[in-house]
Each structure stands twice: as C-alpha cells, then as structure tokens.
Amino acid sequence: MKAKITVTPKKAVLDPQGKAVQNALEQMGYKGLRGVHVGKYLEIEVEGDRETVKAQLEEACRKLLSNPVIEDFHLVLE
Amino acid sequence: MNFAVLQFPASNCDQDAIHVLKNVLGHSARLVWHKDQSLGAVDGVIVPGGFSYGDYLRTGAIARFSPIMQAVQQFAANGGLVLGICNGFQILCEAGLLPGALIRNRSLQFRCENVFLKPGSSHTPFTRSIPEGALLRIPIAHGEGCFYADDATLDQIEREDRVLFRYVDAQGNRSEESNPNGSVRNIAGICNTARNVGGMMPHPERASEPILGMADGRWIFESILAELAERQKSRAA
Numbered sequence: 199m200k201a202k203i204t205v206t207p208k209k210a211v212l213d214p215q216g217k218a219v220q221n222a223l224e225q226m227g228y229k230g231l232r233g234v235h236v237g238k239y240l241e242i243e244v245e246g247d248r249e250t251v252k253a254q255l256e257e258a259c260r261k262l263l264s265n266p267v268i269e270d271f272h273l274v275l276e
Numbered sequence: 277m278n279f280a281v282l283q284f285p286a287s288n289c290d291q292d293a294i295h296v297l298k299n300v301l302g303h304s305a306r307l308v309w310h311k312d313q314s315l316g317a318v319d320g321v322i323v324p325g326g327f328s329y330g331d332y333l334r335t336g337a338i339a340r341f342s343p344i345m346q347a348v349q350q351f352a353a354n355g356g357l358v359l360g361i362c363n364g365f366q367i368l369c370e371a372g373l374l375p376g377a378l379i380r381n382r383s384l385q386f387r388c389e390n391v392f393l394k395p396g397s398s399h400t401p402f403t404r405s406i407p408e409g410a411l412l413r414i415p416i417a418h419g420e421g422c423f424y425a426d427d428a429t430l431d432q433i434e435r436e437d438r439v440l441f442r443y444v445d446a447q448g449n450r451s452e453e454s455n456p457n458g459s460v461r462n463i464a465g466i467c468n469t470a471r472n473v474g475g476m477m478p479h480p481e482r483a484s485e486p487i488l489g490m491a492d493g494r495w496i497f498e499s500i501l502a503e504l505a506e507r508q509k510s511r512a513a
Contacts, residue, residue: 207379211424212458214384238333262341265334265370267377268424 201244201255202274205264206237237269248275277504279305280318282348282364284328284339289361292481293322300485301497310342319504320357321348323364325417325479335378335420336366345371357401357500358473362418365465365475373473374466375433376425378418382458386419390490391456391478393464394448396439400467401503402474402496403440411448412441412492414478416456421477423459423466433466440465440474 207213213235220234240263244251252275264271281293290307297305308315310328315321328339339345345367352358352373360368368374381387393412395403406412425433433439441464445454450462457477465476480493 210426211379212382212422214380214382214458218384262337263333265337265377267369267375267426268379 199244199248199251200276201240201242201251202276203240203242203255203259203263204237204272205240205259205269206235206272208268208270211268251275277303277319277501278317279303279320279322280308280315281305281322281324282310282344283307283324284310284326284342286328286330287324287326287363289326289479289481290324292479293324293361296481296484296494296497297322300494301501303501308344310339310344313343313347315344315347315351318351318356320359320500321351322481323348323358323360323367324481325362325364328363328367331420334370336363336368336370339363339367340371349373352468352473355470355472357503359402359496359500360473360475361479361481362416362421362477365477366420368473368475374468374475375429376423376466378420378477379422379424380420381418381422381456386417387421387456388415388417389456390415391464392444392446392448392454393441393478394444394450396442396463396465397437397467399437400440400471400474400499402465402467402476402499405499405502406495410492410495411444411446412480412495413490414480414483414493415490416478418457418477421457421459423457423463423477425460430461430463433463434461436469438467438469438471439463440467440476441478
C-alpha cells in the first residue's frame, strides 16, 4: 500500500515562503487569495498489517517526518 | 580540558572550533565522527555548524538520529556541557535538548554578516565570563536561523533567565532592523532548564582572535572553560 503524507507549517508559525508565493500570485493578477502555505509531500510504499503500518507511520511522522513544534502532518493510507 | 567536536557529513567550522580550543586557548580537542557510538572521556561537546545530511527534510532533523547523538543525549542528561553552534543549535532543538525550532529566515535570504549580540543572562556556563554590559560582534551565516517557539515556551525561557543572546544594534537596542532573520523576541541563543546545554546561531569560533578582525567569540569559550574549571575544583574539594 501507499502512504501519502503532507506536512504543513502550523498557522502560528511565520511562513515566509508561503507569503512570497502569495505575493507572486497576486502580482500575476489572481484575486481572492486568503493565504498560501508551502509544505512537503511524501509518498511511502509499505507492506504489512494496515493498522500496524498506520501506527508506525504516525509515530514516524511525529519523530522524524514532521517537527511538532512548527509543523502539522496529515497521513492517508491507500 | 578535553573537548569533542562532532563531525557530520557537511559539517563546517568544525576545524575552526578545534583550532580555537587547541591553538588559541591551549586545551585539547578532537573531532568525533557522527557514526561513533562514544564521545570518550570529554569535559565538553561542541556541535558545529554546517548543513548536516544536506539539511534534508529539515535542518538537523536527520543528524539528531545519528549514533553519536545518542551519546550526546546521555552526556547532557548527566550534566555535561554541550554547545550547539548554527546547525549545531538546529540539531539540539530537533533532538529535544533545547526547546523551539529554527525555521527559514523571514527574508528568505541566506544571511552572512556580522551582528551585534547582547547577552541575555550572565548566569549560564556559556556567558558567565562576558564583561558586564559588553556587546559581542560575531558573524552569522545561515538561511534557517529564525528561532521560533510558542509564547508559553518563550515566557518560560525568559522567566528562567535562559536567553543567551539577543540580536541588537550597535547601541545595544533591540529592534526589527537588528534582527537578521525574524527570530521571536530577537533571540539568537538559549540554554536548557538545567543550563548545561546551549545553542546559538552566530559563530563564535569564527571570531575568537584579533587576526580575524573580531575576538568577541572568545568570551563564550572562556565562559565554558571557567565553568569547567569551577566544576573540577568543586569535585576535587
């Protein structure tokens, strides 16, 4: 199965990259942008019992793949 | 005193730290490879700057799981002195030895320049020998040096007098202009609650002798040495 993980900066954390992208989009004429947040996307191919895999990956997200001080993560198993 | 200076793939200024400790200050220092399991018999550990593991994922994120960092965790838990400089600061935050995190500079630019630092607390092993009222002129060189922690953590750091340095202007005033990376409350360095682990973004090892144009960084190493000498004395007593 495939795990799809998105990691995004927490709302309270300064995201200068997101801000720079938003400015560029606005300069291009795109209207109504309420916020841009630049994060990371990871795909992990993995075998095993679904529940065990999910628990392991959630732990990996907390320990390595994201930093809970500054980031949130979202994990989807397909 | 004996120092270990860690070396990861893409560490930098590791040799500068060795040079200052050995040739400028006359102590013993050696490089310890990131795959080593043990620090050996050392009095202090320097986690140097650089771009360990290519800064992949996040700065310091992968380095913190290297074998030598397990030894550093143990050394720190036993009260050993550990100073992280630049990438070393990032690694110590990722390892949970220091609170907060270092994120991309507010300007999105890599900043390489000299800054003024105002010591926050004189009651730490990293700042104790700095003359009262002195400002330190020390270089920074980083793209991800914006210190972030939530307000509760910052309040605790300040309440416990654990700010090592703040970015200030030449007159010692804290301002937006003197903050090179957007760090919260202009924080350039902190220590842990137990006060034996410190981290700072500026590079004291690049500014510790007059021939380099700046020697203020030496105060930080002198502070560490004074602390270690006092510890040695109290152990002998």
